[in-house]
Structure formats: C-alpha cells, structure tokens
Amino acid sequence: MSELNNLTIAELSEKLAAGECTSVDIVNDVLASIDSNDGKVGAYLTIDRASALEQAQEADEARAAGKKLPMLGIPIAIKDLLNVKGQPCTCSSKILEGYVAPYDATVISKLREAGAVLLGRVNMDEFAMGSSTENAALGKTSNPWNLAHVPGGSSGGSAACVAADEAIASLGSDTGGSIRQPAAFCGCVGVKPTYGRVSRYGLTAFASSLDQIGPLSKTVKDSALLLEVLCGHDKMDSTSIEMEVPSFGKNLTNDHSLAGMKLGLPKEYFVEGMDPEVEKAVHDAVEHCKSLGAEVVEVSLPHSKYAIAVYYIIATAEASANLARFDGIRYGLRVDGKDPLELYGKTRAAGFGPEVKRRIILGTYVLSSGYYDAYYKRAQKVRTLIRNDFAEVFKQCDAILAPVTPTPAYKLGEKTDDPLKMYLDDILTTPVNLAGNCALSLPCGFSASGLPIGLQIIGDSFAEETILKVGHAYEQTTEWHKLKPKI
Amino acid sequence: MKYEATIGLETHIMQKTQTKMFCACRYEYGAEPNIHVCPVCLGYPGALPVMNEKAIELCCKAGLLLDCKINPYSKWDRKNYFYPDMAKNYQITQADEPLCLGGHLTVEVDGETKTFTLERIHQEENAAKNTHVAGASLVDYNRAGTALMEIVSNPCMHSAADALAYLTALKQIMEYGGISDCNPEKGQIRSDVNVSVRPVGQKELGSKVEIKNMNSFAFIQQAIEYEIDRQTELLENGGSVVQETRGFDSERGETFSQRTKENAHDYRYFPEPDLMPVKISAEQVEQWRSELPELPAQRRVRYVSELGLPEYDAGVLTADKATSDWFELAMQHTQNAKAVSNFIMGEMMRLLSEKEIPISESKVTPEKLAGIIALIDAKTISTGAGKQVFEIVFNDGGDPKAIVEEKGLAQVSDDSALEDWADEAIAANPKPVEEYKAGNAASINFLMGQVMKASRGKANPGAVMQMLKQKLDG
Ligand SMILES: [Zn+2]
Numbered sequence: 033m034s035e036l037n038n039l040t041i042a043e044l045s046e047k048l049a050a051g052e053c054t055s056v057d058i059v060n061d062v063l064a065s066i067d068s069n070d071g072k073v074g075a076y077l078t079i080d081r082a083s084a085l086e087q088a089q090e091a092d093e094a095r096a097a098g099k100k101l102p103m104l105g106i107p108i109a110i111k112d113l114l115n116v117k118g119q120p121c122t123c124s125s126k127i128l129e130g131y132v133a134p135y136d137a138t139v140i141s142k143l144r145e146a147g148a149v150l151l152g153r154v155n156m157d158e159f160a161m162g163s164s165t166e167n168a169a170l171g172k173t174s175n176p177w178n179l180a181h182v183p184g185g186s187s188g189g190s191a192a193c194v195a196a197d198e199a200i201a202s203l204g205s206d207t208g209g210s211i212r213q214p215a216a217f218c219g220c221v222g223v224k225p226t227y228g229r230v231s232r233y234g235l236t237a238f239a240s241s242l243d244q245i246g247p248l249s250k251t252v253k254d255s256a257l258l259l260e261v262l263c264g265h266d267k268m269d270s271t272s273i274e275m276e277v278p279s280f281g282k283n284l285t286n287d288h289s290l291a292g293m294k295l296g297l298p299k300e301y302f303v304e305g306m307d308p309e310v311e312k313a314v315h316d317a318v319e320h321c322k323s324l325g326a327e328v329v330e331v332s333l334p335h336s337k338y339a340i341a342v343y344y345i346i347a348t349a350e351a352s353a354n355l356a357r358f359d360g361i362r363y364g365l366r367v368d369g370k371d372p373l374e375l376y377g378k379t380r381a382a383g384f385g386p387e388v389k390r391r392i393i394l395g396t397y398v399l400s401s402g403y404y405d406a407y408y409k410r411a412q413k414v415r416t417l418i419r420n421d422f423a424e425v426f427k428q429c430d431a432i433l434a435p436v437t438p439t440p441a442y443k444l445g446e447k448t449d450d451p452l453k454m455y456l457d458d459i460l461t462t463p464v465n466l467a468g469n470c471a472l473s474l475p476c477g478f479s480a481s482g483l484p485i486g487l488q489i490i491g492d493s494f495a496e497e498t499i500l501k502v503g504h505a506y507e508q509t510t511e512w513h514k515l516k517p518k519i
Numbered sequence: 520m521k522y523e524a525t526i527g528l529e530t531h532i533m534q535k536t537q538t539k540m541f542c543a544c545r546y547e548y549g550a551e552p553n554i555h556v557c558p559v560c561l562g563y564p565g566a567l568p569v570m571n572e573k574a575i576e577l578c579c580k581a582g583l584l585l586d587c588k589i590n591p592y593s594k595w596d597r598k599n600y601f602y603p604d605m606a607k608n609y610q611i612t613q614a615d616e617p618l619c620l621g622g623h624l625t626v627e628v629d630g631e632t633k634t635f636t637l638e639r640i641h642q643e644e645n646a647a648k649n650t651h652v653a654g655a656s657l658v659d660y661n662r663a664g665t666a667l668m669e670i671v672s673n674p675c676m677h678s679a680a681d682a683l684a685y686l687t688a689l690k691q692i693m694e695y696g697g698i699s700d701c702n703p704e705k706g707q708i709r710s711d712v713n714v715s716v717r718p719v720g721q722k723e724l725g726s727k728v729e730i731k732n733m734n735s736f737a738f739i740q741q742a743i744e745y746e747i748d749r750q751t752e753l754l755e756n757g758g759s760v761v762q763e764t765r766g767f768d769s770e771r772g773e774t775f776s777q778r779t780k781e782n783a784h785d786y787r788y789f790p791e792p793d794l795m796p797v798k799i800s801a802e803q804v805e806q807w808r809s810e811l812p813e814l815p816a817q818r819r820v821r822y823v824s825e826l827g828l829p830e831y832d833a834g835v836l837t838a839d840k841a842t843s844d845w846f847e848l849a850m851q852h853t854q855n856a857k858a859v860s861n862f863i864m865g866e867m868m869r870l871l872s873e874k875e876i877p878i879s880e881s882k883v884t885p886e887k888l889a890g891i892i893a894l895i896d897a898k899t900i901s902t903g904a905g906k907q908v909f910e911i912v913f914n915d916g917g918d919p920k921a922i923v924e925e926k927g928l929a930q931v932s933d934d935s936a937l938e939d940w941a942d943e944a945i946a947a948n949p950k951p952v953e954e955y956k957a958g959n960a961a962s963i964n965f966l967m968g969q970v971m972k973a974s975r976g977k978a979n980p981g982a983v984m985q986m987l988k989q990k991l992d993g
Binding site: 113114115121123128131133134135137232233234235236237239240241267268269270271349350352353356357358359361362363372373376396399400401404408 | 558561562563564565566567568569570597599601602603606607608609656658785787788789792793794795
C-alpha cells in the first residue's frame with residue numbers, strides 16, 4: 033500500500049517539498065480511493081472533482097513558483113455545515129437543498145490561504161444534531177472498520193473519510209462531542225479547540241455558545257498542523273479571542289517523555305454501564321502514560337453528572353433560535369402557503385427531520401415564559417459549576433485522561449428508536465463544551481470485535497499545546513494509529 | 520366620576536450611522552430594494568453579528584442628552600418571533616440590561632413647564648420593510664439590521680398635548696445631538712403609544728392599550744385623543760377596557776383592535792450568544808459627555824443673555840437645528856445678532872417657504888448675509904436696499920458688494936446732492952413745512968419721503984433727516 037492517500041499531512045508535505053509527488057497525484061489517489069470505497073462508506077455528500085484537480089494544479093504551480101505554505105496541495109474534506117463560496121452547504125438537511133453558499137467561512141479562507149485543496153463535502157447528522165450520522169437526511173455513512181456500525185456523529189463523514197483514507201484530513205465541528213466521538217468510533221484523531229480559538233464565522237450554527245470547528249486527522253501531528261492554520265482572532269466573530277497562536281505543529285518533538293507532567297483521572301468518568309473493553313483500553317493508556325514519566329492522580333468533576341441535562345437545555349434553546357432562519361423565504365426549500373406563517377410551517381415541516389424538530393420543540397419549550405427560570409436560567413447556573421469543576425482540577429494537574437465514549441461504535445439502527453439513550457452517550461464529551469476548554473480524542477485500542485476505542489485528553493482553556501504534547505507522546509510510542517481498516 | 524388618562528411612549532429612532540448595526544452594509548433611504556444586503560443582514564447560515572461601535576456611541580450620547588445613567592455593563596438578547604421582516608426570525612435587542620437607564624425631558628405644554636421621565640434607552644436592529652401587493656408580500660432588506668434605538672418613557676403623560684410636546688422636544692434634541700435626522704416620513708422616528716384611563720384618585724393604572732408603529736405626530740395626537748375618549752366612554756358606561764394592541768386608521772381617525780393579550784407573543788428572550796456584553800468605562804462616558812453639542816434650550820438662553828436677542832427671536836431661531844446652525848455660522852462673520860435674526864426671520868423664511876427649499880440650499884450663505892449687514896451698518900446702503908440685495912443674492916447668487924455697485928444701490932450722503940433735494944422738497948411743500956414749524960414734528964416725515972423719492976431711495980435717511988432739520992429748525 034503505497035498510495036499517497038494513505039499518508040499524513042506531514043509525510044505528504046515532505047514528499048511534495050522533495051518533488052517526489054505532486055498535489056495532482058495526491059488528489060488523484062484520493063479520488064481513486066473514494067471511487068473504490070465510498071460506495072460502501074458513504075462519507076461524501078458532494079465532490080467537485082474538476083475543482084479539486086484544478087486547485088491541486090494551482091498548488092503545484094505555486095510550489096513550482098517557490099511558494100511555501102503550510103497546507104500547500106493537501107486535500108481536505110469539509111463537513112457539510114461550513115460555507116464554501118459557490119458550493120452547496122446542506123447540513124445534510126432537506127431544508128437547505130438547493131442552497132449555494134455566497135461566501136467563505138473564515139476557516140475556509142484560512143485553508144485557501146494556506147494552500148489546501150478543498151476536496152468535497154462530507155456527511156453529518158442533520159444540523160449536527162446526533163451522535164451517529166443516522167440523522168442525516170441526504171446520505172448514509174458507515175464505520176470503515178465495520179460497515180454495519182455507525183461512524184459516530186455528528187461529524188461522522190469527517191471521521192469516516194479520514195479513517196478510510198478518502199481524505200488526508202478533514203474539518204468537523206464539536207458542539208457536545210461531535211468531533212471527538214466520531215474520531216473515537218473511527219480510530220482517528222480529532223481536536224475540539226478551546227471556545228474562541230477558531231472563528232465560527234461561516235459555520236452554520238447549532239448551539240452558538242458551544243460550537244467549535246476543529247480538525248480530524250490520522251495523527252496528532254497532523255491535527256496540530258491543521259489547528260495552527262484554523263486558529264486566530266477574527267473580527268467577523270465577536271466571540272473569537274485575540275490571542276497569539278502557538279506553533280502547534282513545530283512544538284511537537286521526538287522527545288516523548290511525559291516526565292514532570294501531572295495527569296488527572298476523573299473518577300466520575302468511568303460511568304456505570306461502561307463497556308469493560310473501553311475501560312480496560314483507557315486504563316492501559318493511563319499506565320502507558322505513567323511509563324512515559326507522567327504522574328497520574330485521581331481527580332473529581334462532581335457536576336459532570338448534570339452535563340447531559342444542562343447540555344440538552346442550552347444547546348436546544350440556542351438551536352431553536354439559530355434554526356429559525358430556515359423559513360423558506362430567502363434560500364433553500366420552500367413549500368408555499370396562503371400566508372407567511374403557513375409557508376413557514378409547511379416549509380419547516382417538510383424540511384426538517386424528526387431529531388431536529390424534537391430539539392427545536394425542546395428548545396422552544398425551555399425558553400417559554402414561565403419555564404425560562406426553571407430550565408434555561410438554572411442550566412446556565414449549573415454550567416458555571418461545571419466550568420468551576422474544571423478550573424479546580426486544572427489547578428492540580430496539566431491535563432485529564434478519560435474515555436471518549438462509554439462503548440465502541442454500535443450497530444446502525446441500534447439506538448435510533450431511543451433518542452434518550454443516544455443522548456446519554458454524550459456524557460463524557462459534553463462537559464468540555466459547557467466549560468469551554470479543549471480536548472483531543474485519539475485511538476488507544478480496539479475491541480475484540482475489531483472496533484476502535486478512543487482516549488480523551490482534556491486540557492485547560494487555551495492549553496492545546498499540552499494535550500497535543502501528551503497525545504503525540506502516547507501515539508508515537510504506541511502502534512494504534514498505524515492500523516488501517518479493510519473495507 | 521372624573522377620569523384621567525395615562526400615556527407612555529416607546530419611540531424608535533434610526534441612528535445616523537455609516538453602516539448597519541451588526542454588519543458593514545450601508546443604508547440609503549429610497550435605494551433600489553435589496554441592494555444593501557449581505558449574509559449577516561439576510562440571516563444566511565453561519566453569518567455572525569459584529570457590533571457597530573458608532574451606534575453604541577450615538578445611543579449613549581442620546582442617553583447623556585436626556586440625563587440618563589449610562590449602564591457600565593449591558594448585554595444583548597434575542598427576541599424570537601416569526602415574521603418576514605426579520606431575516607433571522609429573531610431580533611437582536613437588549614432585554615434586561617439596556618445601554619441607558621432613567622433620564623428625563625423637560626418641556627413646555629400650554630405655558631406650563633413639565634418634566635417627563637424615561638425608563639430606559641436600548642439599542643437594537645431595525646426590521647426589513649414589507650410591502651403587500653395583490654397576492655404577494657414583498658420584502659426589502661435594505662433597512663434590515665440598521666441601527667435603531669428605543670427610547671421608553673415612563674407612563675407619565677396625561678394628554679395628547681403632553682405626548683406631542685414630548686415627541687417634539689425629543690426629535691429636536693436628537694437632531695441637535697447629531698443622533699438622528701428624525702424624519703418621520705422616512706421612518707426615522709416611530710412610536711408605539713400606550714394609553715390607559717382610570718378614575719381620578721385610583722392608584723393602579725387602567726388596562727393598557729398599545730397603538731403600534733406610528734410615524735406622524737399628527738396621527739399620534741389623533742390616536743391618543745380617540746383612545747382617551749373611547750376608553751373613558753367605555754368606563755363611564757360601566758364597561759371595561761380590554762388590554763390589547765390596536766392599530767390606527769388615519770382616514771377614519773379611529774383605532775381598531777388588532778391583537779388581544781391572550782394572543783400576545785411569547786418572545787422567549789434569552790442572552791445573544793454571538794455577541795459579548797458591552798462594557799463602558801466612566802472615562803469613556805466623560806469623553807462622550809465632553810463631545811456633546813449645545814442643546815436648543817441652552818442655545819436659547821445664550822442668544823438672550825449673550826447676544827441680547829429678544830426671547831421671541833431666540834425661540835424662532837432654535838426651533839430647528841438647521842436654522843440655528845446657520846445663525847451660528849453667520850455670527851462668525853458679524854457682531855450684529857439682531858440684524859442676522861431679522862433677516863432670517865423675515866426675508867430668509869419668506870423666500871425659503873416660497874421656494875420650498877431648506878436653508879442649507881439658500882444661495883445667501885451665512886458669510887454673504889454678514890456682508891450685506893456690514894454694508895448696511897457702514898451706511899453704504901439702506902436697510903431697504905439691503906433687503907433688495909438679499910433677494911437678488913437669494914435668487915441668482917453673486918457678491919453683495921458687486922450687486923450694490925452694479926445696481927447703483929449705494930446711499931447718497933453727499934451734502935450738495937442732499938441739499939438740492941431738500942431745498943426742492945421744502946419749496947414744493949409749504950403746508951407740511953408750516954405744520955412742522957408750528958410744532959407738528961411728524962410732518963417732517965412727509966418731507967423726508969419726498970427727498971427719498973427724489974433720490975430713488977439712495978439718499979441716506981439719517982443724513983436727509985439731519986439736513987432737513989438743519990434747514991427748518993435753523
Ligand atoms: Zn449586511
């Protein structure tokens with residue numbers, strides 16, 4: 033297997049620089065891989081082959097002209113909720129069928145400036161609402177490690193395309209675990225950056241105070257390289273932070289010692305009903321970190337148990353307003369009615385899937401007069417407690433080790449009839465979004481049935497460098513990231 | 520039983536900002552529909568609002584002009600409702616932490632000085648403009664997202680006259696402060712009016728009726744008068760007033776029911792997660808305060824005390840900002856305030872209203888008027904000739920001095936010429952001469968008129984008078 037699509041950003045950058053391959057070669061290999069595998073995996077919603085090859089050609093010309101850019105000629109897949117000028121942006125929803133984005137999201141402009149090739153748009157749960165990509169209205173995605181299993185979600189397509197070598201890396205978004213959980217299910221690396229690190233301008237909002245765009249990749253190093261391109265203050269996003277972006281990629285060295293590093297193990301994160309294989313894999317990873325010199329201490333995040341409840345109040349409340357703009361007036365689907373209100377009702381009834389409707393109704397309810405204080409306001413108070421939990425823990429340690437999910441990827445259709453059961457799977461990822469800090473997910477083992485298991489490394493706000501360092505050290509001294517699925 | 524009305528106003532004022540409240544689009548009244556739009560003000564997926572700092576400054580300055588307290592911490596909220604005038608189907612506004620708190624406005628109503636108190640001023644974004652045509656509704660998003668502030672009065676007014684005086688003063692202050700042009704026809708000032716009626720002596724207010732979105736001050740006055748009568752009559756007949764929103768039919772001069780309380784919106788306000796709270800330091804407030812312009816009331820006082828103008832003149836000159844600013848400019852070129860005032864109140868206003876143009880378009884500039892006044896003061900021309908020159912400049916432009924020369928309007932003060940005319944007048948009019956000599960001083964005016972006539976208005980009246988007196992008294 034020497035196809036270029038199997039390689040990493042770091043490896044391909046070296047080859048490109050050495051003149052051993054061209055960007056057109058890489059894109060051709062990626063497209064060939066999509067041709068042979070995506071019929072089974074179903075990661076992509078749309079691919080603009082001509083445009084991808086054209087961008088690759090331009091990248092090769094730029095390189096020939098002496099240009100040096102961090103992502104020059106590297107094909108990246110884009111989650112279908114990021115606006116790319118001239119491309120569809122459906123959020124895997126019928127309500128946005130036909131919509132063509134009139135502008136570039138800030139992260140897309142940054143990728144273009146960095147020389148990346150925008151490859152195509154990958155599947156997701158509709159409007160990022162879900163944990164299995166089964167809520168997608170416009171596509172069906174499978175886990176490359178076992179096609180009968182879910183890829184996770186909502187960034188299921190972003191994780192599946194990277195795991196199947198149908199892209200070199202991808203962008204996803206994480207509102208309650210939507211990067212980390214599919215990364216864990218598909219055996220790749222995913223980073224949820226600190227809230228405010230990456231501009232949300234052009235990211236179709238699900239829950240504005242929780243959403244963050246982040247990379248999914250084959251290695252921690254690649255995520256670091258991509259993250260470096262994505263981060264930075266943007267005047268178009270008032271919640272993005274004015275802060276220097278560290279050289280995440282360069283700062284990852286071959287020194288894999290974790291000596292002097294204190295890692296916390298939250299007792300609340302080994303929840304009841306956790307799959308023993310997941311528990312064992314994570315504990316083995318903890319032991320491995322110790323062997324690299326890290327000190328491991330037990331810590332407590334006592335309010336984590338409320339995270340699911342708080343998350344599903346705040347996220348749905350914000351979503352109920354964020355999704356109000358999809359009304360059939362200016363773009364996307366329109367089902368006519370006798371007056372505007374009827375037009376809205378018919379359009380939204382036809383355009384939104386059941387999970388989206390469920391969350392809009394829930395969010396509308398918790399904001400209603402008479403219920404606001406009991407739900408939304410109280411949830412905000414508990415959110416502060418959850419944030420304080422993390423602040424306390426990060427006084428004692430540099431990073432937290434935890435599982436990403438209670439189980440490996442489950443079977444397609446296994447949980448679709450029980451949304452509540454699916455919500456509960458977010459228990460280990462949502463607290464980080466509520467607190468606003470950063471976390472990384474990377475492979476740390478496999479189940480007996482051959483499904484990947486993820487390790488979550490949680491960092492303090494703006495401590496991306498720390499979690500990348502721990503992740504890189506763990507990854508480079510283990511073999512998990514080298515395994516490839518047979519599709 | 521006697522009844523009294525209580526009135527409160529929520530006045531929306533469009534601020535004079537270069538760009539919209541949360542995006543970089545311009546606003547231009549009357550532009551071709553939907554040309555000043557972008558992903559933000561059209562509510563496209565992924566677009567985010569960015570706060571317009573200038574709007575915040577103007578809102579706070581409006582607050583300072585109205586003696587509000589500037590809130591050191593204010594925040595943004597989403598007000599949710601589905602209607603095609605709001606692209607996102609929520610409006611970004613300020614619910615519980617507005618930019619300005621309290622404040623008041625002192626006005627004169629029928630010779631009585633009254634102070635009306637404010638509850639708050641908050642900043643928000645404007646809605647799009649909907650037009651309903653046969654079988655369709657059209658939306659123009661040019662206005663969508665423009666900077667709009669809402670000034671909320673307390674329920675402290677009791678008559679249509681109170682409300683009218685309040686609105687007139689508010690409009691005047693906003694214009695003076697450079698906050699807004701407040702043109703009602705352009706929708707730059709619109710009010711929601713709350714009216715309730717209760718028996719005199721009753722502590723709690725009666726059921727409130729809200730009349731929404733009115734531009735014209737005259738209609739607001741009519742609507743209030745109609746509502747007070749309607750509600751009073753209802754109560755007098757033992758009925759009760761329904762709390763509701765009513766519209767105003769300007770053709771019939773009546774209000775009509777639109778929406779009752781049971782059908783009221785639940786706006787589901789919650790904090791806007793896309794924007795940071797607004798923090799304003801005490802230093803910033805002081806900086807803004809130091810930049811505030813002089814208000815009409817302050818100008819009136821100064822015109823009387825420093826420039827020695829009569830109260831009446833000061834009132835007329837300050838009634839609108841454009842006139843007052845024009846007067847200020849003229850005063851940079853002359854010391855003669857009364858002459859400037861006379862010209863503005865007389866020739867200027869007459870000619871402006873004939874031509875139906877604003878003072879800014881007058882060809883008589885402040886500097887040229889000062890030039891005309893200088894010619895009169897130097898006795899080069901008479902006041903009458905000055906008015907002639909004014910009208911010529913007003914119609915055709917030109918330099919006053921050159922016009923005086925060209926038209927031969929300069930006064931004659933030359934003794935020999937005056938003497939000839941005086942002698943002729945005395946010789947030709949023995950009767951008035953006799954009467955004057957007999958003690959009727961006014962008779963000299965007739966002789967004076969004869970001299971002016973002979974000189975075709977060019978004789979210097981002062982010099983003529985002196986010459987005549989010298990001859991008759993001597
Ligand atoms: Zn705009």
